[in-house]
Amino acid sequence: MSDYIVRAIAANAQIRAFAVSSKEMVEKARSVHEMSPVATAALGRLMSGAVMMGAMLKGEKDLLTLQVSGDGPLKGMTVTADSKGNVKGYANEPQVLLPPNAVGKLDVGGAVGAGILRVIKDMGLKEPYVGQTDIQTGEIAEDLTYYFASSEQVPSCVGLGVLMEKDNTVKQAGGFIIQLMPFAEDEVISKLEKNLAAFSTVTTVLDEGKTPEEMLQLLLGDMGLEFTDTMPTQFYCNCDKKRVERALISIGKKDMEEMIADGKDIEVNCHFCNTAYCFTPDELKRMLKRCTR
Numbered sequence: 001m002s003d004y005i006v007r008a009i010a011a012n013a014q015i016r017a018f019a020v021s022s023k024e025m026v027e028k029a030r031s032v033h034e035m036s037p038v039a040t041a042a043l044g045r046l047m048s049g050a051v052m053m054g055a056m057l058k059g060e061k062d063l064l065t066l067q068v069s070g071d072g073p074l075k076g077m078t079v080t081a082d083s084k085g086n087v088k089g090y091a092n093e094p095q096v097l098l099p100p101n102a103v104g105k106l107d108v109g110g111a112v113g114a115g116i117l118r119v120i121k122d123m124g125l126k127e128p129y130v131g132q133t134d135i136q137t138g139e140i141a142e143d144l145t146y147y148f149a150s151s152e153q154v155p156s157c158v159g160l161g162v163l164m165e166k167d168n169t170v171k172q173a174g175g176f177i178i179q180l181m182p183f184a185e186d187e188v189i190s191k192l193e194k195n196l197a198a199f200s201t202v203t204t205v206l207d208e209g210k211t212p213e214e215m216l217q218l219l220l221g222d223m224g225l226e227f228t229d230t231m232p233t234q235f236y237c238n239c240d241k242k243r244v245e246r247a248l249i250s251i252g253k254k255d256m257e258e259m260i261a262d263g264k265d266i267e268v269n270c271h272f273c274n275t276a277y278c279f280t281p282d283e284l285k286r287m288l289k290r291c292t293r
Contacts, residue, residue: 156178
């Protein structure tokens with residue numbers, strides 16, 4: 001089954017919830033970036049969180065970017081999602097290798113390290129909204145939970161997971177975001193806390209063959225759960241040669257002239273999808289005429 005997001009409400013709309021299956025999306029990212037297992041787990045969790053947060057955006061052209069800047073060997077990650085279920089991302093050091101953590105799992109927290117989580121929402125206004133919090137654990141789900149509570153004042157619980165096969169491909173990936181509305185009653189909060197405590201892990205549930213709907217059923221099934229929407233999601237990069245051309249033109253005449261003087265083709269790689277774009281000296285000369293500085 002292809003990846004998708006479900007949206008739901010519970011407890012008479014005192015709770016809103018999202019869940020995603022993201023195995024194919026994360027495997028695509030692993031493949032295009034040739035990532036190690038720990039880098040795949042880290043970026044896969046961030047992408048799964050971002051695509052659900054993208055689904056919260058209202059406008060068709062709204063964009064969300066999550067940037068993790070840590071002092072761990074991964075050296076940070078960047079992920080961008082839109083409101084239509086598209087997401088792309090990359091890790092700064094995709095081949096990083098680390099031994100398992102104390103409980104024998106992939107050491108995502110160790111790979112990320114201490115640092116900053118930045119959330120940028122471009123909603124077509126003069127300036128984008130930027131929220132920033134300190135990384136709490138580097139495990140991504142806890143960091144997004146902390147961001148929602150401290151930066152957006154929305155009590156939330158985020159669960160994310162990526163499970164790898166022995167051949168280092170992605171076996172399972174997905175997650176959920178559950179948020180309390182401002183009018184949530186104490187009884188509802190207590191019930192949700194009890195359900196969360198009884199929930200195993202995202203990867204355990206997905207590996208049992210459960211769907212995003214069934215994941216939310218485990219968490220909210222006894223609280224009047226209602227599904228409101230389903231949306232496909234995918235790893236998708238909207239780069240093309242024209243966009244890369246515009247980016248090259250923006251670097252200015254001096255740098256462009258130096259590239260032309262070398263007399264060789266240049267290759268530019270997209271950070272997000274690793275697609276290579278080649279430009280000949282003749283193409284660079286034509287682009288030089290469009291440089292304004």
